[in-house]
Each structure stands twice: as structure tokens, then as C-alpha cells.
Amino acid sequence: MIINNHSIYNQLLDKISYSNDINILNKYFNQEYGFISFFSSSKKVQDFKTFLKKNLDNQKSIEFDYxxxxxxxxxxxxxxxxxxxxxxxxxxxxxxxxxxxxxxxxxxxxxxxxxxxxxxxxxxxxxxxxxxxxxxxxxxxxxxxxxxxxxxxxxxxxxxxxxxxxxxxxxxxxxxxxxxxxxxxxxxxxxxxxxxxxxxxxxxxxxxxxxxxxxxxxxxxxxxxxxxxxxxxxxxxxxxxxxxxxxxxxxxxxxxxxxxxxxxxxxxxxxxxxxxxxxxxxxxxxxxxxxxxxxxxxxxxxxxxxxxxxxxxxHKKFVSDIAKYKETEKFDGNFSYEWRQGIKHDLSRIMVLKKHDDKGEYINGNKEKIALEEDLIFPYLKSSDLKKMIVNKSRFFTIITQKKVGEDTKYIKEKFPKTWNYLNQNVELFRRRKSSIYRNKPDFSIFGIGKYSFAKFKIGVSGLYKKLNFALIYPIGNKPVMLDDTCYLVPFGKKKDAIITWTYLNCKEVSQFMESITFQDTKRPYTKDVLMRIDLHSIVKNIELSKILDFYKKELFNLTNYELKLEDFKTYRKNLDPSNVIEVDKDKKKFRSF
Ligand SMILES: C[S@@+](CC[C@H](N)C(=O)[O-])C[C@H]1O[C@@H](n2cnc3c(N)ncnc32)[C@H](O)[C@@H]1O
Missing domain, CATH: 3.40.50.150 (Vaccinia Virus protein VP39)
Structure with missing residues (x-):
């Protein structure tokens, strides 16, 4: 940007050429325009002269790249x-x-x-x-x-x-x-x-x-x-x-x-x-x-x-819409199961695969064809796969190198040599992963992995998408499905528990509550903290059994084809009672096991 007002430059240049005395100049700019110490030092007088001359010569003097x-x-x-x-x-x-x-x-x-x-x-x-x-x-x-x-x-x-x-x-x-x-x-x-x-x-x-x-x-x-x-x-x-x-x-x-x-x-x-x-x-x-x-x-x-x-x-809670929250405050508490974040590996181009054929060949993010043993390969979902209500197909697969965080990965060498070779061909990329969580951990370590990752059924939700959707995830090809770290999940061993929880999570009470506490203008509106605030027990207690059964029959049954009776919802409600707690985590929070 160049200020092209020659007359003011000339006037000012004339003025400051009269004197080099900073006090006289400052007095002038104060009387004329109200500036208190127009020049803070004699050097500034010179700077100003140079600036004016440059602009008079129409030279480029100012760049906006800071x-x-x-x-x-x-x-x-x-x-x-x-x-x-x-x-x-x-x-x-x-x-x-x-x-x-x-x-x-x-x-x-x-x-x-x-x-x-x-x-x-x-x-x-x-x-x-x-x-x-x-x-x-x-x-x-x-x-x-x-x-x-x-x-x-x-x-x-x-x-x-x-x-x-x-x-x-x-x-x-x-x-x-x-x-x-x-x-x-x-x-x-x-x-x-x-x-x-x-x-x-x-x-x-x-x-x-x-x-x-x-x-x-x-x-x-x-x-x-x-x-x-x-x-x-x-x-x-x-x-x-x-x-x-x-x-x-x-x-x-x-x-x-x-x-x-x-x-x-x-x-x-x-x-x-x-x-x-x-x-x-x-x-x-x-x-x-x-x-x-x-x-x-x-x-x-x-x-x-x-x-x-x-x-x-x-009421000591930080919420996005107080009026809406007042209506749904009773659902603010603790979720009865533990929400978990999906797998973190920070190496998509090596770890995320597409199936090439049915003979065990996959294609990685570098478009390389690789033959791997099937054992460590699992179906893998990203946030965009969780827009559907039911997920029973996957576009991607991933290599699960550990059953729990920190587990030694050397066992892969003996048992799955093809996988071991593939991982080792890329070992430098694994070692160069920036996050400090990988430091001093076995090669090819992943995070967000545990017993829960291998649960047969899951409810998954994307942390990134504005529109809240809880997806019911079935095993694919007889294998439990893994989610990436933009997603959150709750694991279930029994299909019935998964379907009933999913029914409650998709009811309007939950979406209204979530709307009142989440901020849609953040990159990740749904986080573990936010999901853990859904008081499932209170939701279940507050919705009449006949109403929820009705909702299931009208809206969801055609997606699952799974018969549920009033009795099933009744038993679920009884089991969910906080007195029936099964697991306690390190922060002494109580959950039901899956
Ligand atoms: C977003 S621009 C806005 C400029 C001006 N306030 C406006 O609204 O047009 C931010 C300005 O802050 C200045 N700036 C950045 N860090 C600063 C700091 N620590 N102290 C004073 N100014 C600073 C920059 O040089 C820049 O001019």
C-alpha cells in the first residue's frame, strides 16, 4: 500500500526541514494537530523524512506480509x-x-x-x-x-x-x-x-x-x-x-x-x-x-x-445456550458407559489400507500394493463413515499392532512375517512421528487401543461433524470394527444392549441436551468430556417405556430388523441403575462394563 498524497508529504517535509530540533518539531505537531511527542527520538525525525521522500518518489515502501x-x-x-x-x-x-x-x-x-x-x-x-x-x-x-x-x-x-x-x-x-x-x-x-x-x-x-x-x-x-x-x-x-x-x-x-x-x-x-x-x-x-x-x-x-x-x-456448568439448557439440565450428569476415542497412529498413508482383492492384497496411502496376513487387519471407519445410522460396511482397513497401549510388538515377526516386513520397511516413518506419546514406546505403537476396541458391537459418533449422529456399528466380516481418532465409541458385547442404548442416544432429548452444551463453531464440537455428560440413566428414567418402544418401532426397527419388547427396555433400565455399577476407573468414576 502506498499513500499517494503528494501535497501532504510536501507540506510535512517542508515543515520538518525547517529544524532538526526535536523539541521545536514536537511543539509544532502538538499545537497544529494535538500529538504528544510526535517524534520519540531524533532518529525518528530522520525515519520520517526518509518515509516522506520515498513516498514522494513513489517507491514501494510498505509491504503487508507480516x-x-x-x-x-x-x-x-x-x-x-x-x-x-x-x-x-x-x-x-x-x-x-x-x-x-x-x-x-x-x-x-x-x-x-x-x-x-x-x-x-x-x-x-x-x-x-x-x-x-x-x-x-x-x-x-x-x-x-x-x-x-x-x-x-x-x-x-x-x-x-x-x-x-x-x-x-x-x-x-x-x-x-x-x-x-x-x-x-x-x-x-x-x-x-x-x-x-x-x-x-x-x-x-x-x-x-x-x-x-x-x-x-x-x-x-x-x-x-x-x-x-x-x-x-x-x-x-x-x-x-x-x-x-x-x-x-x-x-x-x-x-x-x-x-x-x-x-x-x-x-x-x-x-x-x-x-x-x-x-x-x-x-x-x-x-x-x-x-x-x-x-x-x-x-x-x-x-x-x-x-x-x-x-x-x-449452575456451575458451562453451556452454549442457557435457555435450552434449563429445559434439559436434568440430563446433565455422567454417562453410564465410558466413551472412548478411536485409534491414533499418526501414519495414515502406511496404516490405512484399502482392499485390492480377496487374496489378502491391500493398497496403502502411497498407492503401494501389499500382501499381508489377515490376522492384524481390521475394518476401519473415519468420521465421514458415521453419518449413517447403521454401519455394516467399511471402505478402509487398518493394521492393529497391539491389543493394549505399550504392548511389545515383536510377536508380529514370528507370527505374521509379511506384516512385520511391511511395517519394518516403513520403520523410519513410524520413528519420525512427532507426538511425544510415541517416545520410548515399542516400534509401530498405536494409541486408543484396549479391550474395548475388540468389542463386537459399538456405538460411534464423529467428534468433527456438526450434525450429531450416533451410529450403530456391527462387526464386519466377523471382525470388530476400529474407528479413527476423530471418532468416539462405546463398546458392547451384546447386540441388544447396543441397540437399546443407540435408541436412547438418538432420541430428541439427547440431541436437545447436546445442542445446549456444545459449541458448533469449534473444530470438534463433540469431545469425550461432552459425551460423558449425557446422563443416560436420567434419560432412561425420564422417557416412558412405551414411548421409547414406540420410537424404536417407528423410526429404527426397519434399520435393524431386531425385535424388541417392552420387557427388554424394562430390564435395560433396571440394569442401568447406578447401584448396578460394574467398573470404576482411575478417577473413581463408575461405569457399566460392556
Ligand atoms: C489484526 S491487525 C489490526 C490492526 C488494527 N487494529 C485494525 O483493526 O486495523 C493486528 C495489529 O496488531 C499489531 N500487533 C501485533 N502484535 C502486537 C503487540 N504485541 N503489540 C502491539 N501491536 C501488535 C500488528 O502489527 C497489527 O498491526
């Missing part, structure tokens, strides 16, 4: 829309703080739409934006004959210290903290070798922030927002930030621990594909500062507020 800084400048039109919205709730705000101001679209939009603003405080880490921002602001102030005071700091918001003088002034005034902090995660930054990360020690002083620093992957925006709220939640005003929805959820989730003084929390969803050409679920996050801490948030659409829901904490 991925590690999450550098997606907010389109001016959208900044105006956001500020128009804000102007209705923050009529008397005098101070605007933009912590990551970039080229300043939010600042200009706020000046255009919120007349009460008199003081602008900006921070931006990239020096290339300083002159663009300042020149745009000068042009704006000249055009609209506005008079404000401006502080700009070319610094990192994580280390920037707000001056006591500024904080003193803030005691008397209402503020708006406004901006669009970078939407990148620390892991993405680390992969890019970026240093734009908060130092953990800086965050220790925040209330309860330790609990968050423990998280393995977090958004930089989340830290910037915590940082600002922690600094300013005793001052009057609002914070308004564009960020991913997950950031807003995390703030609300953590607030009972952090006790941040924010209320009237709102999430205004917008189409980030349309506005930023990015695929992310994002919103305008707005909260009132200096307000008793709140733990819920109203979620609606930025452009159309007809659908509203409230998400957050309700």
Missing part, C-alpha cells in the same frame, strides 16, 4: 460499522485506547462516529505503521477540522507501560478500549520463529492468570485482551475487540477464577470470510468495565440481531 503479527488490518467500512454500534452505548467516552492500532482504521472510524472522543492513546509494534497512521490521522483531522490529543507508542503492548499521568487522567474519564488484536496462536507464532509472545513472568501478576498460562495453545488476542482488562477493569468504560469466538468463551470460562470486573458481555458474530477473507468464527467482543464480574454473555449476529442466545456459566 503473518507473525496477525496482520489483517480491519477494513475501514467495517470499523465504522462497529464504531456506529459503539456510539450508541458509549455516548460520553472521552478516551480511546487502541492497543494494536496498525494503520489506524479503528481510530479514524471512532473519530468519525463517536464525537465525545478527545484523547487517543495508541500502541503498535510495527514501526512501518507509525508514519502511515500519523499521516492518515493528520489528513483526517485537517479534513474534519477536529481537535484531539494523541499519544502514539511504537511498542509491544505486552511490555508497554501506561504512564501514571495517563492513568491519573483515566480516573476522571470514560474510555473505550478498541481494536483488532492479532488472531494467531502461540503455536503458530512458535512455528514461525516469532518473538511476539508474552513473557509468562509478565502475566504472573494478573489474578489467576497462571491457570491460563498452563494452556498449551492460546490466541495472542486472548492475552492482549486479558492484559488490557486486568489493567483497566477498575476504570469506567467499555472494551470492544474483534476476536475469535473461542477467545470470548475462554474469557467467560475463566472469569470465575480471574474475577475480571466486566459485565454486559456481548458477542456479535460476523462473517469473517466476507470481511477478512479468513475462515474463522469471529465476533465483536464488547464488555463494560468496572462492573461486577459476570460469567455469561449474550451472543447474536452483528448485522442481524433477531436470533439471540445467552452462553456461559449456569
Amino acid at each position: 503473518q507473525d503479527l496477525g496482520d489483517f488490518q480491519t477494513p475501514f467500512e467495517f470499523s465504522v460499522d462497529v464504531c456506529n454500534f459503539l456510539s450508541k452505548i458509549t455516548e460520553k467516552s472521552e478516551v480511546l485506547i487502541e492497543p494494536t492500532c496498525g494503520k489506524g482504521n479503528f481510530v479514524l472510524a471512532a473519530l468519525k462516529t463517536i464525537p465525545s472522543i478527545k484523547y487517543i492513546y495508541c500502541v503498535e509494534i510495527q514501526s512501518k505503521y507509525e508514519w502511515i497512521f500519523k499521516i492518515r490521522l493528520i489528513l483526517f483531522l485537517k479534513t474534519y477540522r477536529k481537535r484531539v490529543q494523541i499519544e502514539f507508542h511504537n511498542e509491544n503492548i505486552f511490555t508497554h507501560e501506561f504512564s501514571p499521568k495517563f492513568l491519573d487522567m483515566m480516573k476522571e474519564k470514560d474510555c473505550i478500549i478498541l481494536g483488532n488484536p492479532p488472531w494467531v496462536t502461540n503455536t503458530e507464532l512458535e512455528n514461525l520463529g516469532s518473538k511476539n509472545l508474552p513473557k509468562k513472568s509478565n502475566f504472573k501478576k494478573f489474578k489467576g492468570i497462571d491457570s491460563i498460562t498452563g494452556k498449551s495453545n492460546f490466541d495472542i488476542a486472548e492475552y492482549i485482551i486479558y492484559h488490557l482488562i486486568s489493567k483497566f477493569d477498575k476504570y469506567n468504560g467499555y472494551i470492544c475487540m474483534l476476536c475469535k469466538n473461542i477467545v470470548i468463551r475462554n474469557i467467560i470460562k475463566e472469569n470465575p477464577k480471574l474475577y475480571l470486573n466486566i459485565g454486559e458481555i456481548t458477542q456479535l458474530n460476523f462473517d469473517s470470510k466476507k470481511i477478512f477473507n479468513i475462515n474463522a468464527n469471529a465476533s465483536v467482543f464488547i464488555a463494560k468495565l468496572n462492573s461486577p464480574p459476570e460469567y455469561t454473555c449474550v451472543s447474536t449476529n452483528f448485522h442481524n440481531s433477531s436470533h439471540r442466545c445467552e452462553l456461559g456459566w449456569y
